[in-house]
Amino acid sequence: MEKIKTPTGDTVYSKRLPNGLSCFVFPRKQFLRTYGMLSTNYGSIDLRFGVSGGDCVDVPAGIAHFLEHKLFEEEGGSVFSRYAEWGASVNAFTSYTQTSYLFSTTENWEDCLRLLIEFVNSPHLTDENVEKEKGIIIQELQMYADYPSHRIHSLLLENLYSEHPVRLDIGGTAESVQRTTVADLMRCYNTFYQPGNMALAVVGDVDPAQTLQMIEDNYPVWEQSTGPIERFDPPEPRQVKAARVEEELPVSRPRYLLGFKHEPVWQGEDLLRQQIVMSLGMRLIAGRSSASYERLYAEDLITDSFSAYFSADPRFAYSAMGSETRDPDALHHALSGIINELKTARVSSGDVERLKRQFYGAHLASYDSFEYTANRLISNYFRGIPSDSFLEVLQSVTADEVQAALAEHLDWERSTTVVIRPVNDHEQE
Amino acid sequence: MKFTQCELSEGVRLHLCETDKFTSLTCKIFIQQDLKEKEATGTALLPLLLRRGSRTFPSTLHIARESEELYAAEFGSDILKVGERQILELYFQMVDPKLLPQGEKLLERGLRSFWQIFTEPFGPGDRFHEPYFSQEKRTLEQDLKGLVNDKRSYALARFTALMCEDEPFGIYKYGDLESLEHLDNRFVYEHYQNLLQRHPLDVFIVGSNLDQAADLFASLIPSSGRSVTLQKPMRVQVEGERVFEESLDVNQTVLVMGYRTNCTYLDDDYYALLVGNGVLGGFPHSKLFMNVRERASLAYSVGSSIEGSKGLLTIVAGISDDSREQAVEIINEQVNAIKGGRISPEELEQTKRGLISAMTGINDNPAGIIDRNVIGMVEGELRSVDQVVEAISRVEYDDCVRAMQGIELDTTYLLRPGQKEGANYGED
Numbered sequence: 001m002e003k004i005k006t007p008t009g010d011t012v013y014s015k016r017l018p019n020g021l022s023c024f025v026f027p028r029k030q031f032l033r034t035y036g037m038l039s040t041n042y043g044s045i046d047l048r049f050g051v052s053g054g055d056c057v058d059v060p061a062g063i064a065h066f067l068e069h070k071l072f073e074e075e076g077g078s079v080f081s082r083y084a085e086w087g088a089s090v091n092a093f094t095s096y097t098q099t100s101y102l103f104s105t106t107e108n109w110e111d112c113l114r115l116l117i118e119f120v121n122s123p124h125l126t127d128e129n130v131e132k133e134k135g136i137i138i139q140e141l142q143m144y145a146d147y148p149s150h151r152i153h154s155l156l157l158e159n160l161y162s163e164h165p166v167r168l169d170i171g172g173t174a175e176s177v178q179r180t181t182v183a184d185l186m187r188c189y190n191t192f193y194q195p196g197n198m199a200l201a202v203v204g205d206v207d208p209a210q211t212l213q214m215i216e217d218n219y220p221v222w223e224q225s226t227g228p229i230e231r232f233d234p235p236e237p238r239q240v241k242a243a244r245v246e247e248e249l250p251v252s253r254p255r256y257l258l259g260f261k262h263e264p265v266w267q268g269e270d271l272l273r274q275q276i277v278m279s280l281g282m283r284l285i286a287g288r289s290s291a292s293y294e295r296l297y298a299e300d301l302i303t304d305s306f307s308a309y310f311s312a313d314p315r316f317a318y319s320a321m322g323s324e325t326r327d328p329d330a331l332h333h334a335l336s337g338i339i340n341e342l343k344t345a346r347v348s349s350g351d352v353e354r355l356k357r358q359f360y361g362a363h364l365a366s367y368d369s370f371e372y373t374a375n376r377l378i379s380n381y382f383r384g385i386p387s388d389s390f391l392e393v394l395q396s397v398t399a400d401e402v403q404a405a406l407a408e409h410l411d412w413e414r415s416t417t418v419v420i421r422p423v424n425d426h427e428q429e
Numbered sequence: 430m431k432f433t434q435c436e437l438s439e440g441v442r443l444h445l446c447e448t449d450k451f452t453s454l455t456c457k458i459f460i461q462q463d464l465k466e467k468e469a470t471g472t473a474l475l476p477l478l479l480r481r482g483s484r485t486f487p488s489t490l491h492i493a494r495e496s497e498e499l500y501a502a503e504f505g506s507d508i509l510k511v512g513e514r515q516i517l518e519l520y521f522q523m524v525d526p527k528l529l530p531q532g533e534k535l536l537e538r539g540l541r542s543f544w545q546i547f548t549e550p551f552g553p554g555d556r557f558h559e560p561y562f563s564q565e566k567r568t569l570e571q572d573l574k575g576l577v578n579d580k581r582s583y584a585l586a587r588f589t590a591l592m593c594e595d596e597p598f599g600i601y602k603y604g605d606l607e608s609l610e611h612l613d614n615r616f617v618y619e620h621y622q623n624l625l626q627r628h629p630l631d632v633f634i635v636g637s638n639l640d641q642a643a644d645l646f647a648s649l650i651p652s653s654g655r656s657v658t659l660q661k662p663m664r665v666q667v668e669g670e671r672v673f674e675e676s677l678d679v680n681q682t683v684l685v686m687g688y689r690t691n692c693t694y695l696d697d698d699y700y701a702l703l704v705g706n707g708v709l710g711g712f713p714h715s716k717l718f719m720n721v722r723e724r725a726s727l728a729y730s731v732g733s734s735i736e737g738s739k740g741l742l743t744i745v746a747g748i749s750d751d752s753r754e755q756a757v758e759i760i761n762e763q764v765n766a767i768k769g770g771r772i773s774p775e776e777l778e779q780t781k782r783g784l785i786s787a788m789t790g791i792n793d794n795p796a797g798i799i800d801r802n803v804i805g806m807v808e809g810e811l812r813s814v815d816q817v818v819e820a821i822s823r824v825e826y827d828d829c830v831r832a833m834q835g836i837e838l839d840t841t842y843l844l845r846p847g848q849k850e851g852a853n854y855g856e857d
Contacts, residue, residue, distance in 0.1 A: 029450075033793045078719075081779065087782030087784075087787075088786060089783070090713075106790050136722060139748065139749060142681040143729055145681075146580045146680050250678035252574040288490065294489050294490050297564070303571065361529070368794075368795070423678060
């Protein structure tokens with residue numbers, strides 16, 4: 001059992017079980033809810049893979065998310081009702097790189113945890129129930145298709161990337177969902193749900209040693225563990241697929257999103273450092289305390305929705321920034337000026353130090369969110385990021401480093417601009 | 430997690446929840462008024478105006494930098510609608526100073542800045558700074574027009590406006606485009622001064638060492654004789670079911686069904702109604718989820734919720750357009766099943782447990798601890814978590830069926846794919 005001190009003065013206990021599962025327990029005194037999250041290091045971008053020298057297989061887009069839906073099915077019932085017996089809630093989500101199952105409860109947390117382990121480890125897939133799920137998933141895709149913020153993000157990734165599966169929607173398409181089979185689903189399950197590829201976090205007023213023991217006693221040993229998983233990403237050209245795309249949607253105003261593709265070269269603590277450095281840079285570009293925010297707002301080139309973020313994983317990395325706007329072209333012009341100035345002029349160390357305070361406070365406050373804390377423990381682990389080094393790394397970042405990172409990574413040759421315009425623009429005015 | 434209350438002056442109440450459980454101190458101030466067409470849009474403009482600048486922090490940049498200096502302190506504001514009240518919410522959250530370097534002085538600075546930002550808006554003294562006023566009118570106009578970007582919210586807003594057309598509840602909490610066009614700077618400023626000085630004001634704080642914060646608020650809030658008395662929601666008899674359909678260029682149809690519950694927060698059957706709603710559509714084990722989604726595969730999202738002050742039960746489902754008749758039929762079957770007493774002991778027990786767990790779990794979330802009191806504040810009867818848990822556990826099968834027999838379908842609304850038709854968004 002290893003201990004990690006948190007900046008709030010608490011301790012996270014971790015252990016890797018003999019079957020390969022990594023466990024984290026974060027005791028929080030006085031809290032009434034207990035929260036459990038079981039995740040696999042497997043997401044929507046894992047579309048081509050092989051196991052220890054075996055054949056390489058391709059599976060339909062959206063399959064990780066499809067599998068997430070199906071694991072809730074049990075013989076003769078649904079997992080939801082069993083959690084409901086304890087008044088607990090259960091949910092799941094799939095990202096590009098991770099699938100997570102979680103419960104939250106104020107009673108019977110041990111039962112809830114045992115059931116979490118049990119249902120994720122006992123798939124019940126039949127031709128019939130897989131067929132039935134397709135209708136539900138397609139309605140989910142339709143729902144997201146009606147969200148302009150979702151649509152513009154999808155368009156950005158589709159056009160930044162030519163080959164990498166991060167360009168595809170996490171849920172896939174109606175077509176890829178339709179052609180998904182039980183055999184495909186089971187192949188993914190058997191590969192990615194082995195304990196060595198998974199992690200479990202429990203947050204709440206629990207005893208760490210007993211909780212770890214309980215997990216160990218209940219977690220199945222996989223007899224046919226297949227060994228190391230090999231994941232294959234298609235070679236991604238340096239250039240973006242398209243430098244500019246436009247689409248019409250039934251929205252009230254135009255939307256603008258600018259993205260930069262980066263080389264995914266960071267691992268472990270380097271990745272954490274890059275996340276902090278680039279996120280500070282994103283604040284300099286789009287934060288409310290930035291010199292240009294007020295001017296752009298007054299000119300109606302941005303709204304509250306103006307934001308910029310950096311997203312990085314060992315397999316892909318990009319930055320994105322944008323807003324609803326009166327005039328996408330004018331915003332593009334203004335934003336280009338801001339970015340070019342930050343890339344060449346000296347970044348103020350006063351600004352960076354003030355933003356570091358902001359990050360410091362936000363990091364401390366985040367410990368009150370169990371879901372956020374559990375997810376951070378697990379996703380950091382999957383990416384090899386040390387859990388206890390955030391504040392230390394933050395303190396050591398300098399203004400020069402932020403400036404150098406912006407100058408290097410915001411490469412116009414590797415950028416894509418997406419504009420969404422209202423359908424029948426003239427009628428809206 | 431209990432609040433202790435004290436009345437600072439007429440109409441000003443301070444609610445303190447002393448705890449060292451959280452890493453943050455959270456404070457919310459609520460100022461209540463009746464929902465009125467004449468004032469709703471002006472009130473809705475206030476959160477937008479107040480974030481632009483104050484006497485000490487004259488621009489967004491100054492406010493944002495103060496927030497960063499204070500280690501991510503949040504200064505926020507929004508509009509709530511509970512029953513037929515429109516509520517201005519002012520929000521402050523800051524990391525517990527004992528976790529911060531040189532934290533002792535920071536809390537007082539944070540609270541003073543909070544109060545200052547929200548009560549002394551930047552401007553000449555009798556109105557808001559004119560450029561801010563015109564820019565924020567534009568922002569609100571865009572927000573009202575932008576409602577159409579979120580189809581579900583848009584459908585719900587249209588549904589509410591149609592179902593409660595002749596009631597204050599039909600007024601959208603962020604107002605309407607026509608009133609906005611005619612809104613005058615001085616009128617909004619005077620309206621805000623009136624809210625600050627004459628309307629009921631409640632301060633809720635959750636955190637540790639609250640004495641300092643309590644003393645500070647006692648000295649800051651004017652004791653100006655808050656004599657305004659507020660109205661209770663209008664009661665309406667259902668006179669036959671109404672159906673509205675509108676179209677928009679969307680992929681998915683949003684179906685909304687609205688019922689009058691004839692039972693509200695102060696009624697004996699209120700918690701029985703909450704349990705009944707839970708059996709119907711509050712959880713993944715509920716009848717709507719099990720039948721519309723799991724059995725018929727018609728929807729990804731389907732559920733129901735209660736508005737406890739006005740007395741409404743609303744069902745929302747996102748479905749494919751060609752299955753709309755089937756969806757309505759299945760939903761009707763589920764409502765009738767409950768009215769006919771077809772609730773299994775498991776359904777009842779699971780629902781009660783689910784509600785109790787959600788209620789107890791609120792104690793882990795500082796903003797939630799405060800927010801759950803808003804309906805009690807509006808209805809004039811605050812209830813503790815323990816009281817609510819007790820009331821839910823006492824609900825029996827008969828109570829639940831009786832409460833649900835009281836609900837009456839008033840309005841069915843469909844937002845369907847097609848060319849845009851029907852009334853314009855944000856209007857009427």
